[in-house]
Amino acid sequence: MKHAEALAQVTASGEVHELIDVEMHGHQCRAYKNAPATLGELYASGISDECFIVYEDERYTFKEAHDRSAKIANIMVSQYGIKKGDRVAVAMRNYPEWAMTFSAITSIGAIAVAVNALWKTAELNYGMEDCGAKLMFADQERIDRCTPFHHESGLKLVAIRPTAELPSDIPNLAHLIANETSAEMPQVAIEPNDDATILYTSGSTGHPKGVVSSHRAIISALLSWEADAVARTAVSGDDLLEIDHQLAILVGVPLFHVAGLHSNYLGSYRSQRKTIFMYKWDVAKGAEIIEKEKVALFLAPASVTGDLVHYAQQSGSNLSTLLTVGGGGEPRAPDQVRKIAAELGNTQPNTGWGMTETNAIGTSVVGDDYVRRASSSGMVAAVLDISVVNDAGEHLPARERGELLVRGGSMFRGYWNRPEANAESFTGAWFHTGDEAYIDEEGFLFIVGRIKDLVIRGGENIGCGEVEAALLDHDNIIEACVYAVPDEKLGEELGATLYVDADLEEGALREFLKPRLAHFKVPRYIRMQKDPLPRIASGKIDRITVRKEGGV
Incomplete structure (x- = not known):
């Protein structure tokens, strides 16, 4: 058969x-x-005393993880007024709290926004404005990156495993959980076709798009x-x-x-x-x-x-x-x-x-x-x-x-x-x-x-247009073309050919890109020239020729 x-x-x-x-x-x-009708039903059907999450020396059973998620859900509802359809961001490394906050968000009908933990401040600001998130669960590194904009945007932050003293308006989730008495998941009417998640993916042009x-x-x-x-x-x-x-x-x-x-x-x-x-x-x-x-x-x-x-x-x-x-x-x-x-x-x-x-x-x-x-x-x-x-x-x-x-x-x-x-x-x-x-x-x-202008570097989709837009923010870069360069380990790396009007130091250019792009989006191979990039009949940059001239 x-x-x-x-x-x-x-x-x-x-x-x-x-x-x-x-x-x-x-x-x-x-x-x-x-099938379970909703993610909340999926989680509830799995409650048991079997080991579920292991992180370094920590272990949580399915029941223990669910109880913590229920407490987080109650905190969101009672202290932050989160309702069905509200966007709540999860921005951290692979801590147990990632799973617990995600399951809490989706159990009460809110929409979980899974934030790329490698995003820098500008990317985080764009993503949170784009989805209209009301609340973010974030570890220390993400909190630091959100500090320049979160007050102005109205985004509330809750800290996960902080390693520095927190401002008075950013509570520690561990303390909130310790003070929460209810481990019963709030009951919210959710339909199978209701929105559950937004994950951002790099497209061929411009900013990342939120996939709902x-x-x-x-x-x-x-x-x-x-x-x-x-x-x-x-x-x-x-x-x-x-x-x-x-x-x-x-x-x-x-x-x-x-x-x-x-x-x-x-x-x-x-x-x-x-x-x-x-x-x-x-x-x-x-x-x-x-x-x-x-x-x-x-x-x-x-x-x-x-x-x-x-x-x-x-x-x-x-x-x-x-x-x-x-x-x-x-x-x-x-x-x-x-x-x-x-x-x-x-x-x-x-x-x-x-x-x-x-x-x-x-x-x-x-x-x-x-x-x-x-x-x-x-x-x-x-x-x-x-x-x-x-x-x-x-x-x-x-x-x-x-x-x-x-x-x-x-x-x-x-x-x-x-x-x-x-x-x-x-x-x-x-x-x-x-x-x-x-x-x-x-x-x-x-x-x-x-067919689309995407580079897949070690499993990360990178939109060429997004990287080009960041490069073109530089006053001395007139044109930019970003493309894939074969790489034995990662599959592909990023290459960029730039039309510049002044001598640029490559190290300084990388420093310029650091606050604008996650590190994996910064081109590894950069080629600069003082002449315009070649064009096809429509006037668009001739990407095939640029790649060939770049040695690809």
Whole structure:
């Protein structure tokens, strides 16, 4: 039996993962009949005494984490007047409070804004103004970055694990929780199609856009991974994750990404898996945690999983408990795929294609299928449809290249307050991904390039237009063209070619960009010239020629 046939059986009438037709954002799509209606229901259904969150020496059961989330929810309602539909930001590293505040926000019908923890002051100011956040839960570094604007904007701050003396108007969440008596989650009427999250993603031009997703879309993504796993077990006859100890996943990626939020954290409630948060990725510490906690799952971009494979080879670490290693976000070299399968004992490599706009799902491929098709991104999830179209919008047959479109039950509602971007991005229910791709006769997707001006650096989407705009703030930069430069470890790095009217020192230019861009958006390769950049017939910058002249 092939995977597509098994998936059809798993999602058939009467099955646990039965699919039904529902209305969502004005379109008919597929959703899971037996799914929790909201994220709040998902959290409540997972309350148990099993270990849930591990962070360094701290451990919280599912019940303990839920009780703390309920207290945070009561604090938001009673002390900050947070109501259904209000935006509340989560801006911190991977602390346990990230999960607890997120679950509190979404349980009371507010919209959780997952803030990129690498954003600098200007980016934070833009994001908070754009979404209209009333409240932000922030660690010390984010509090420091918000200080220049939060009073003027009216944004309230609550501190997470502060390391400096706090102003009188910024309370410590730990103190608020200690004084809160109710551990009962406030009851708010929430519908499946209500907005639940805003995650900012870099587009091809201008500022990051807020991707708005509903409770149903997120839960459809989570249950699609479950359905895929059941289908794969039906095909192979083996349950890869049937082990004699609690299933554990290591979260080595930021929780503000859909990969960290959805596939790592939110996927743990129904599977009752131990979820180990790392402040940030450190390969030696990660390998140590895998051994100590008997970690079975590690899902991260190729640059991170590549670190782990290399470290395991060099250090002799025993990573034999790992059963699945992989994840999407960027292409994984075929050699790394083979090494995951060969070097890490019982480990099955996996990957997939997905976007913030699809709530991380899209296509996936695991194990032998992946080894045989190392350049493929896999087969489509049960709640989604994919298609490839040409410039005229005509849907193309197998193996013909064009732009990848996607539609279905895990799709975002649209971009926050960006009607022009929504009009540009959708044709009916079909979303234009900006990826160049083809689909083979068996339904396997192959991404071959990008149509939009995006650079994917270590799993981080970086809009070329955003970086160019920051460069053009400099008085001596007349034109700027930003592009991808191949990189063995990160997949891609940023290059920039600049038309300048004065001699600029590269170090000074990087200092100029520091307060304007997160560090990963600052170009690694900078080329400056005293002549205008080449143009195409329409008058636009000739990006292909600029890249070639830059040595790419």
